[in-house]
Amino acid sequence: MAGWLEQLLGKKDKSAEQAKERLKLVLIHDRTDLTPHQLEMMKNELLEVISRHVAIDPSAVKIDMAQDGREQRLIADIPLKPVNARRR
Amino acid sequence: MAAKVLTVTSGKGGVGKTTTTANIAVALAALSYKVVCIDADIGLRNLDVVLGLENRIVYDLVDVVENRCRLRQAMIRDKRLPELYLIPAAQTRDKNAVSPSDMVRLCDELRNEVDWILIDSPAGIERGFRNALAPADMVLVVTNPEVSAVRDADRIIGLIEAEEKGPARLILNRVNMNLVKRGDMLNADDVLELLAVELIGIVPEDEAVVVSTNRGQPVALDGKSKAGLAFQNIARRLNGEQVPFLSLDEKDGFFARLSKVFRSGGA
Ligand SMILES: Nc1ncnc2c1ncn2[C@@H]1O[C@H](COP(=O)(O)OP(=O)(O)OP(=O)(O)O)[C@@H](O)[C@H]1O
Ligand SMILES: [Mg+2]
Numbered sequence: 001m002a003g004w005l006e007q008l009l010g011k012k013d014k015s016a017e018q019a020k021e022r023l024k025l026v027l028i029h030d031r032t033d034l035t036p037h038q039l040e041m042m043k044n045e046l047l048e049v050i051s052r053h054v055a056i057d058p059s060a061v062k063i064d065m066a067q068d069g070r071e072q073r074l075i076a077d078i079p080l081k082p083v084n085a086r087r088r
Numbered sequence: 089m090a091a092k093v094l095t096v097t098s099g100k101g102g103v104g105k106t107t108t109t110a111n112i113a114v115a116l117a118a119l120s121y122k123v124v125c126i127d128a129d130i131g132l133r134n135l136d137v138v139l140g141l142e143n144r145i146v147y148d149l150v151d152v153v154e155n156r157c158r159l160r161q162a163m164i165r166d167k168r169l170p171e172l173y174l175i176p177a178a179q180t181r182d183k184n185a186v187s188p189s190d191m192v193r194l195c196d197e198l199r200n201e202v203d204w205i206l207i208d209s210p211a212g213i214e215r216g217f218r219n220a221l222a223p224a225d226m227v228l229v230v231t232n233p234e235v236s237a238v239r240d241a242d243r244i245i246g247l248i249e250a251e252e253k254g255p256a257r258l259i260l261n262r263v264n265m266n267l268v269k270r271g272d273m274l275n276a277d278d279v280l281e282l283l284a285v286e287l288i289g290i291v292p293e294d295e296a297v298v299v300s301t302n303r304g305q306p307v308a309l310d311g312k313s314k315a316g317l318a319f320q321n322i323a324r325r326l327n328g329e330q331v332p333f334l335s336l337d338e339k340d341g342f343f344a345r346l347s348k349v350f351r352s353g354g355a
Contacts, residue, residue, distance in 0.1 A: 013271075014270075014271030014272065015271070015272045016267075016268070016271050016272055016273055016274050016275070016278065017271065019234075019235050019274055019278075020274060020278045020281075020282065022235065023235055023238055023239065023282050024282065026235075026239055027239065027242050027282060030239065030242060030243060031242070031246065067284070069284045070245070070246075070249070070283075070284045070285070
């Protein structure tokens with residue numbers, strides 16, 4: 001993310017802001033019982049399965065954990081390559 | 089009468105469960121309710137000293153459970169208020185001396201005699217916490233605006249939901265407005281966004297709590313201190329009243345932000 005920009009604007013200097021950002025990540029892992037490493041592995045496996053069936057551009061893929069009330073949601077945004085591009 | 093059983097818990101230790109239990113009990117009793125508080129922290133009892141009733145203990149919770157006395161005999165009456173009672177924890181026993189079903193049975197026996205049963209839970213997620221949770225109709229989770237306390241609160245809220253005792257209500261205790269203004273302490277909005285639960289009270293960090301605990305006179309006995317007023321407000325919210333959250337600093341418009349929390353956080 002644009003962490004450096006926030007750093008520049010001084011927002012990240014506030015320790016409360018840091019506490020909140022760190023807590024957000026910690027709570028995701030506590031609630032899902034997934035370590036950051038496991039989450040990364042899961043993403044890679046997902047991409048592997050999907051690209052077996054359709055052409056995708058791995059660099060355009062977004063897979064993130066989002067908080068919805070007290071529930072966690074895995075949100076994937078996976079743009080597919082156009083058919084023309086796939087033929088070539 | 090059909091009592092409501094209110095359990096006060098936290099996950100992390102030392103965040104203010106006992107202080108909160110004592111003060112809400114006092115404030116509810118001052119609203120003319122008949123209140124019994126039970127110290128479920130067996131082996132580490134403290135509710136007796138915070139309420140200033142430590143010299144009047146004869147029987148305790150374990151004596152009741154093991155039938156060495158009748159329930160009535162273990163209820164110490166607080167003479168400062170019309171109908172406030174304490175059932176103290178045993179100090180020399182371990183938490184396994186009481187089971188969750190013992191707690192359910194004991195509360196059921198009290199239900200027809202009083203309006204509110206408040207249970208002071210020990211820290212942690214083990215037997216003592218299970219004992220305190222088992223009879224609960226409503227659970228109050230106390231936390232501080234601080235990383236480890238919020239994290240543990242999240243864990244305990246998850247366990248409360250898993251036991252179908254939710255939704256938990258949150259009490260944010262020991263808020264230091266100077267630190268919040270400086271950006272060095274999580275504010276109520278931050279904590280509510282992270283935990284996604286309903287807020288029932290914001291209690292400021294207040295020297296009056298230390299002084300009143302020294303004396304065994306809970307701050308909520310009079311509403312002169314900010315913390316005392318905050319605890320009285322929690323009791324009024326439990327009583328079904330719509331009470332705005334305390335403005336901890338009215339001078340520079342902080343009230344506006346707090347009242348926003350009030351609107352989004354419900355009663
Ligand atoms: N709002 C407050 N302002 C100042 N001090 C406070 C406040 N709330 C609690 N304290 C102090 O914090 C300490 C811990 O409080 P308390 O014993 O109520 O916590 P607890 O959660 O019951 O602890 P334990 O987990 O050990 O049972 C006490 O010394 C108490 O006086
Ligand atoms: Mg305690």
